[in-house]
Amino acid sequence: MKTLHWTVRIAIATAVLGMIAAPAARADQPEEDFVSMFDGESLDGWAGDPQFWHVDDGAIVGQTTPERRTPGNTFLIWEGGEPADFELKFQYRIDTDWANSGVQVRSRRLNDYRVGGYQPDIATEGWITGIMFEERGRGVLARRGQKVVIDADGQRQTERFAEEDALGERIRPRDWNDYHVIAEGNRIVTKINGVKMHEVIDDAPEARSSGVIAFQLHSGPPMTIRFRDIRVRLLRRP
Numbered sequence: 001m002k003t004l005h006w007t008v009r010i011a012i013a014t015a016v017l018g019m020i021a022a023p024a025a026r027a028d029q030p031e032e033d034f035v036s037m038f039d040g041e042s043l044d045g046w047a048g049d050p051q052f053w054h055v056d057d058g059a060i061v062g063q064t065t066p067e068r069r070t071p072g073n074t075f076l077i078w079e080g081g082e083p084a085d086f087e088l089k090f091q092y093r094i095d096t097d098w099a100n101s102g103v104q105v106r107s108r109r110l111n112d113y114r115v116g117g118y119q120p121d122i123a124t125e126g127w128i129t130g131i132m133f134e135e136r137g138r139g140v141l142a143r144r145g146q147k148v149v150i151d152a153d154g155q156r157q158t159e160r161f162a163e164e165d166a167l168g169e170r171i172r173p174r175d176w177n178d179y180h181v182i183a184e185g186n187r188i189v190t191k192i193n194g195v196k197m198h199e200v201i202d203d204a205p206e207a208r209s210s211g212v213i214a215f216q217l218h219s220g221p222p223m224t225i226r227f228r229d230i231r232v233r234l235l236r237r238p
Contacts, residue, residue: 033233034087034089034231034232034233035231035232035233036230036231037078037080037213037230037231037232038060038227038228038229038230040055040058040228041055041058042055043055043060043076045078045079045080046060046076046077046078046079047076047077047079047113048074048075048076048077048113049070049074049113051068051070052064052068052070052074052217053076053217056226058228059093059226059227059228060076060215060226060227060228060230061224061225061226062076062101062215062216062217062223062224062225062226062227063217063222063223063224063225064217064222064223064224065222066222069219069222070217070219071219072114072219073114073135073216073217073218073219074112074113074114074216074217075104075113075114075115075214075215075216075217076113076214076215076217077109077113077115077212077213077214078212078213078214080232082210082211082212083183083210083213083232083234084106084183084209084210085183085184085185085234085235086182086183086184086232086233086234086235087180087181087182087183087232087233087235088103088105088179088180088181088183088213088230088231088232089178089179089180089181089229089230089231089232090103090179090227090228090229090230090231091176091177091178091179091227091228091229092122092176092177092179092225092226092227093174093175093176093177093225093226094122094124094173094174094223094224094225094226095174095224095225095226096124096222096223096224096225097124098124098220098221098222098223099122099123099124099218099223099224099225100122100123100124100125100128100216100218100220100223101121101122101123101215101216101217101218101223101225102119102120102121102122102123102133102135102215102216103119103120103122103179103181103213103214103215103216104117104118104119104135104211104212104213104214104215104216105117105118105119105120105181105183105188105211105213106118106183106188106208106209106210106211107119107135107208107211107212107213107214108208108211108212109211109212109214110136114136115135115212115214115216116134116135116136116137117134117135117136117137117208117211117212118132118133118134118135118141118183118188118200118208119132119133119134119135119216120132120133120179120181120188120190120197120198121133122179122225123218124173126168127143127144127164127168129144129168129171129192130144130167130168130171130190130192130197130198131143131144131197131198132148132188132190132198132200134206135216137206138204138206141200141202142158142198142199142200143164143198144162144164144167144168144197144198145160145161145162145163145164145166145167145197145198146158146159146160146161146198146199147159147160147161147198147199147200147201148198148199148200148201149201149203150200150201150202150203150204150207151203151204152203152204152205153204154204154205154206161196161199162196167192167195167197170192170193170195171192171193172193176228177192177193178191178192178193178194179191179192180192180194182235183235184235186201186202186203186207186209187199187200187201187202188200188202213232215227
């Protein structure tokens with residue numbers, strides 16, 4: 001019965017994301033306008049290598065160990081659709097001394113649980129959390145505290161709106177952090193704990209206007225990261 005119930009929820013989420021005539025969503029609308037992407041009990045609606053992903057205490061856990069490492073970056077992919085303009089919210093917590101992770105948005109699904117595309121980043125290394133990276137693409141698109149405009153020729157104009165280290169102080173190590181990604185038109189903004197971390201406006205030929213959402217586990221030393229309260233809502237411009 002639980003599996004059937006969650007299948008229906010995924011179907012509803014997919015339908016919401018695919019609606020053309022839906023009314024416009026706005027940033028000041030209440031939290032209940034978000035659609036849950038995780039039932040808190042299972043990985044129903046997600047696809048990933050079961051060696052590395054499980055659910056524990058109401059959170060999705062990505063974990064590698066000395067005995068069970070991933071030779072390349074591996075991903076847990078949401079199967080509820082490929083949204084274009086949306087808001088994504090979740091909480092994350094890193095439980096190990098080292099971790100490198102992130103959330104993929106507007107990304108393309110490859111083989112063997114691999115993904116390429118925009119990746120607002122998460123890591124224990126001080127400068128990485130809050131940057132915008134492009135997995136299997138152009139590398140770092142914006143560092144923390146930067147607004148980067150990429151034109152149709154791929155040229156970048158960078159403006160600093162906040163100090164990188166000051167923003168880093170708003171991130172809570174070994175604790176839960178609120179992560180918020182807004183993708184609308186050619187613009188992607190990431191916030192952590194309510195504070196804007198970066199902004200990318202991408203008009204380059206490589207830019208993507210829709211795609212999958214996924215979480216990453218990076219190759220390297222053993223790591224554990226948790227994700228919970230994962231939810232999304234569709235945005236529409238008037």
